[in-house]
Amino acid sequence: MALSREQLAQRVAQELKDGFYVNLGIGIPTLVANYIPEGIDVMLQSENGLLGMGEFPTEQTIDADLINAGKQTVTAVDGASFFSSAESFAMIRGGHVDLTVLGAFEVDEQGSIASWMIPGKLIKGMGGAMDLVAGADNIIVTMMHADKKGNSKLLPKCELPLTGFGCIKRVLTDLAFMEIKDGAFHLLERAPGVSVEEIVAKTAGKLIVPEHVPEMIF
Amino acid sequence: MAGLNKVVGSYEQALEGLSNDMTIMVGGFGLCGIPEGLISQMVTSGVTGLTAISNNAGVDDFGLGLLLKSRQIDTMIASYVGENATFEQQMLSGQLKVILTPQGTLAEKIRAGGAGIPAFFTATGYGTPIAEGKETREIDGRHYVLEPSLTADFALVRAWKADTMGNLVFRKTAANFNPMMATAGKITVVEAEHIVEPGELDPDHIHTPGIYVNRVIQGKFEKRIEQRTVKAAPVIL
Numbered sequence: 213m214a215l216s217r218e219q220l221a222q223r224v225a226q227e228l229k230d231g232f233y234v235n236l237g238i239g240i241p242t243l244v245a246n247y248i249p250e251g252i253d254v255m256l257q258s259e260n261g262l263l264g265m266g267e268f269p270t271e272q273t274i275d276a277d278l279i280n281a282g283k284q285t286v287t288a289v290d291g292a293s294f295f296s297s298a299e300s301f302a303m304i305r306g307g308h309v310d311l312t313v314l315g316a317f318e319v320d321e322q323g324s325i326a327s328w329m330i331p332g333k334l335i336k337g338m339g340g341a342m343d344l345v346a347g348a349d350n351i352i353v354t355m356m357h358a359d360k361k362g363n364s365k366l367l368p369k370c371e372l373p374l375t376g377f378g379c380i381k382r383v384l385t386d387l388a389f390m391e392i393k394d395g396a397f398h399l400l401e402r403a404p405g406v407s408v409e410e411i412v413a414k415t416a417g418k419l420i421v422p423e424h425v426p427e428m429i430f
Numbered sequence: 431m432a433g434l435n436k437v438v439g440s441y442e443q444a445l446e447g448l449s450n451d452m453t454i455m456v457g458g459f460g461l462c463g464i465p466e467g468l469i470s471q472m473v474t475s476g477v478t479g480l481t482a483i484s485n486n487a488g489v490d491d492f493g494l495g496l497l498l499k500s501r502q503i504d505t506m507i508a509s510y511v512g513e514n515a516t517f518e519q520q521m522l523s524g525q526l527k528v529i530l531t532p533q534g535t536l537a538e539k540i541r542a543g544g545a546g547i548p549a550f551f552t553a554t555g556y557g558t559p560i561a562e563g564k565e566t567r568e569i570d571g572r573h574y575v576l577e578p579s580l581t582a583d584f585a586l587v588r589a590w591k592a593d594t595m596g597n598l599v600f601r602k603t604a605a606n607f608n609p610m611m612a613t614a615g616k617i618t619v620v621e622a623e624h625i626v627e628p629g630e631l632d633p634d635h636i637h638t639p640g641i642y643v644n645r646v647i648q649g650k651f652e653k654r655i656e657q658r659t660v661k662a663a664p665v666i667l
């Protein structure tokens with residue numbers, strides 16, 4: 213079975229380590245916050261100027277001056293800090309964020325990512341995505357392995373305009389967890405019940421398959 | 431307004447000198463931390479041909495969306511403009527020129543502009559459409575794009591507290607682009623929620639020193655929320 217949105221978030225959450233500062237993108241990455249393992253401390257960075265993002269507020273504690281990068285009202289945890297957008301992107305561009313999780317339309321075997329613009333469709337802007345992919349060393353991209361017609365989104369070369377060039381090293385799709393290195397996707401894990409053959413068939417870019425590909429454990 | 435007292439008594443005075451075809455910076459992230467009264471005054475003033483620098487473009491009936499609806503903005507420099515149907519329509523019809531800029535690069539362009547740095551190299555956007563036509567350079571094996579800095583004729587800033595000398599304190603995530611913009615305007619106008627006397631703000635806790643600020647006005651704010659998200663209230667048994 214292909215992973216659900218929740219399972220994608222759960223699998224990413226297994227990569228969190230005690231003491232990490234983490235930036236979560238909009239969509240599936242946001243769900244990762246619901247699965248932070250017990251007993252570890254993680255600080256969530258929101259690029260609009262908050263380190264230490266907490267859960268949604270109640271009707272009593274809601275504050276128009278306290279939002280996340282998705283413009284949702286949030287709270288701040290004990291130990292949080294607020295700062296300007298320039299300071300926020302100094303953290304991101306300067307490589308101080310330990311893990312960044314974001315979505316994509318396409319990723320290629322060179323580690324390039326396309327996530328912000330589909331020619332012919334309305335362009336809304338890249339927001340902070342280009343800064344995040346250029347600044348972070350440790351990025352996990354969460355995405356669908358193929359479109360509804362079965363066309364692969366893991367390509368030899370991205371066809372859509374890029375968000376970043378050669379900057380992605382790990383990709384989690386609904387079918388597989390992969391590393392990108394030396395110009396190829398390397399299959400690390402497969403979703404429970406998904407065959408290696410299906411993953412091979414739905415990967416257009418160069419894919420290295422080891423002899424044994426373990427199933428993800430939840 | 432006298433000496434170092436920068437408080438003005440009306441929105442007309444706050445934007446005195448604003449004229450057609452000027453470049454303006456407007457603080458805020460979405461509708462959070464925007465100078466609401468100063469935006470309204472720009473609409474009232476009827477100036478046109480503006481180049482607006484702001485992270486977003488407001489929504490249809492609030493924030494910079496008001497200035498778009500009245501067609502006072504010719505060029506918009508922003509990182510994300512997804513929440514505004516007026517904006518989309520004007521962009522698609524070619525009435526509005528849009529320069530999309532990565533959010534961190536936009537923040538740094540403004541910071542650099544205020545700090546007297548004409549341009550800087552950043553890895554952000556290398557190999558993407560936004561680097562087209564720009565100078566690039568390889569430094570220690572990595573590729574960078576040269577990004578020019580930004581300044582403006584007017585910077586419109588929202589602060590939580592200002593003293594009469596223009597020292598500023600921002601509140602929570604309403605700071606966002608406001609602190610940098612305060613440094614990058616030829617004329618920086620601050621709309622404050624609270625105005626206090628010099629000495630009432632702890633000098634250790636001032637985010638923006640008054641040297642950057644030209645005018646301060648007492649604001650009136652609706653503080654509209656764009657995405658109202660709450661968790662379920664705890665059930666009391």
